[in-house]
């Protein structure tokens with residue numbers, strides 16, 4: 001696989017921002033890749049989409065995916081060392097934290113959270129309803145010195161008729177990350193509408209693949225032209241922060 005990547009290295013990128021900051025590529029730790037082989041083939045598919053730096057973000061959700069820095073580190077080390085050494089593509093890991101009491105406990109314990117960059121922490125909430133104390137949870141993260149990023153706000157149906165929630169999050173200093181596939185209608189019409197609203201209003205700080213499996217990667221690749229067109233207003237104004245995360 002790595003030889004394959006090398007021979008492809010002159011291939012033109014599909015997406016101009018080469019950093020993806022949201023995916024589930026570590027083997028066997030969450031609902032993403034189940035094994036090393038799948039991880040490697042997903043990484044190759046994302047390479048084909050133009051990505052050269054992957055910050056993968058396994059779920060940390062105590063009830064479902066009780067990951068820790070250590071469990072994720074073990075999974076990361078299962079991947080071949082050449083992945084980062086040969087230079088065509090790099091992979092590092094952070095996490096996507098479900099904003100529950102467990103995050104509060106982690107903060108209180110003083111354990112550093114896994115950040116995608118500097119003090120930036122990727123967070124997610126329930127798809128059923130927003131936590132009633134969401135403001136407090138985000139505020140606690142900020143007081144602890146972190147800058148929260150809300151993953152895929154467009155996917156939370158309870159905000160589709162309350163679009164002021166997006167503006168309120170931004171006013172509170174929360175960054176917003178939209179999934180590339182949301183823009184195309186992959187998650188449904190209303191999600192697409194919300195994602196396009198966020199782009200139109202200039203509220204999007206980051207975009208991510210949220211790649212869990214091959215269908216995600218191949219759809220992103222297939223729909224890349226349409227996605228780029230929909231992102232054009234942000235790209236023209238140089239509003240996306242993905243490139244700021246670049247290490248190489």
Ligand SMILES: [Fe+2]
Pocket residue numbers: 022023024096151210
């Ligand atoms: Fe995710």
